[in-house]
Amino acid sequence: MKLYEITDDLIQIDVLLEESGGDLTPEIEARLEALREEFPRKVENILKLRVEMRAQADAANDEAKRLLAIAESRGNASRRLLEYIERNMQKLGTKKVNTDLFRLSICKNGTVSIQPKDPACIPDDFKRIPPAEFDYRKALEFLKDSGKLPADPGMVEIEGLVVERGEHLRVQ
Numbered sequence: 001m002k003l004y005e006i007t008d009d010l011i012q013i014d015v016l017l018e019e020s021g022g023d024l025t026p027e028i029e030a031r032l033e034a035l036r037e038e039f040p041r042k043v044e045n046i047l048k049l050r051v052e053m054r055a056q057a058d059a060a061n062d063e064a065k066r067l068l069a070i071a072e073s074r075g076n077a078s079r080r081l082l083e084y085i086e087r088n089m090q091k092l093g094t095k096k097v098n099t100d101l102f103r104l105s106i107c108k109n110g111t112v113s114i115q116p117k118d119p120a121c122i123p124d125d126f127k128r129i130p131p132a133e134f135d136y137r138k139a140l141e142f143l144k145d146s147g148k149l150p151a152d153p154g155m156v157e158i159e160g161l162v163v164e165r166g167e168h169l170r171v172q
Contacts, residue, residue, distance in 0.1 A: 003042045010035050047171060 013032050017024065024032075089097060089106060097104045116122045139161055143149040148158050155164040 001038065001042070003039075003046060006035055006039050006042060010039070050171075 009031070013028060013035070016028065085097075085104065086106065089095070089104070095106050116126075140149075143158065143161070143163065150156055150163060150165050153165050153167045155162060157163070
């Protein structure tokens with residue numbers, strides 16, 4: 001039986017008990033007891049599966065890190081090989097090299113690189129002003145200090161702020 005089926009059956013039994021004025025027949029009592037015992041077992045099995053999936057995800061993340069390190073290393077080696085060729089072409093004063101498979105040439109970059117000499121003294125004409133950012137910590141402090149921070153789950157609007165308190169499942 002699936003967890004949602006157990007949950008649905010427990011809810012149906014509660015509805016039946018309400019409708020019958022709390023009249024608990026031996027059949028309903030036996031079914032209720034069986035479902036209440038089965039629910040924690042089903043939850044435990046689902047959590048065992050979750051632990052296994054988490055372990056597989058961690059192993060996959062470790063493998064991804066290993067492969068990323070290999071890709072980074074090979075990418076760096078590839079870049080260094082080009083730099084090696086370029087340095088040697090520059091030493092020889094050679095701007096072009098043709099081989100059976102490749103044609104190399106040292107060319108000017110399409111645009112120039114521009115940086116301020118002193119980042120603290122950027123001329124006004126070249127400054128970009130960033131947009132205002134929301135200060136979460138200040139807003140939280142304000143709501144706490146004013147006693148307006150909601151304690152129960154839900155969403156409310158307070159002083160132009162949309163405040164939402166959620167819920168989550170904690171597994172220990």
